[in-house]
Amino acid sequence: MRKIFSFMGVSADGYHADAGGGLAWQTFDRQFTDYSIEQLDEVDTLIFGRVTYESMAAYWPTQAGKNFDAGIAARMNEISKIVVSRTLDRAGWANTRVVRDDVATHLTELKRQAGRDIAIFGSSALTADLLALGLVDEVRLMVNPVILGHGASLFAGASATPLDLTETRRFDSGCLLLTYRPSGRGCLYATASGGQPARYRHPAPRAAPHAQSGSTLTARRSLHP
Numbered sequence: 001m002r003k004i005f006s007f008m009g010v011s012a013d014g015y016h017a018d019a020g021g022g023l024a025w026q027t028f029d030r031q032f033t034d035y036s037i038e039q040l041d042e043v044d045t046l047i048f049g050r051v052t053y054e055s056m057a058a059y060w061p062t063q064a065g066k067n068f069d070a071g072i073a074a075r076m077n078e079i080s081k082i083v084v085s086r087t088l089d090r091a092g093w094a095n096t097r098v099v100r101d102d103v104a105t106h107l108t109e110l111k112r113q114a115g116r117d118i119a120i121f122g123s124s125a126l127t128a129d130l131l132a133l134g135l136v137d138e139v140r141l142m143v144n145p146v147i148l149g150h151g152a153s154l155f156a157g158a159s160a161t162p163l164d165l166t167e168t169r170r171f172d173s174g175c176l177l178l179t180y181r182p183s184g185r186g187c188l189y190a191t192a193s194g195g196q197p198a199r200y201r202h203p204a205p206r207a208a209p210h211a212q213s214g215s216t217l218t219a220r221r222s223l224h225p
Helices: 030-040 050-057 063-068 069-077 104-113 123-133
Strands: 004-011 015-016 042-047 080-084 096-100 116-123 138-146 165-169 175-181 186-189 198-201
Touching: 004 123, 030 069, 042 050, 042 123, 050 080, 063 069, 104 116, 116 123
Parallel strands: 004 116, 004 138, 042 080, 042 116, 080 096
Antiparallel strands: 004 015, 138 175, 165 175, 186 198
């Protein structure tokens, strides 16, 4: 079975976007673009939440996207894409389909099909939901050497999810790529009374909805917009 991995850029203090939703603080140098091409060549399908999809769709088909890197732009425009949304009627970006209902079932079946791996780019809230459903096999965090102080917190509202660090990669810019695998082990946390740490065990992933008509992705949130 092929895997789904998440890739997110994050500040040193845990924000994936600044207070205005911007990403200008991230490092986009030659090493980053080389890695981006390397990573895109690992996959044949991309998954987005609606907000990330709309920003990507407004950028990569344009001249600005080609000017940033023609190789990345070509791959982003040609690859198969999925946008998870209950409000989009259609997706205008080439090779994109909208998934509204039975998202967990759809992605589970997609993982069973032959092909390369599947990536979630950005889409923090969607990634948190898919982690809770046990559908994300790997989390890649590109930690940028900058402190924002405030902004959009990475995986805000996510359930406690223990992770195992499987790989680190340092970039000349000072960025650090951390690769994690979700773990079934418990994690320690301090008790409210200040006593000995207690052990929290992440609950088993929810089963994908098969029989319910009109069901969709449900973790902490009912639906993605």
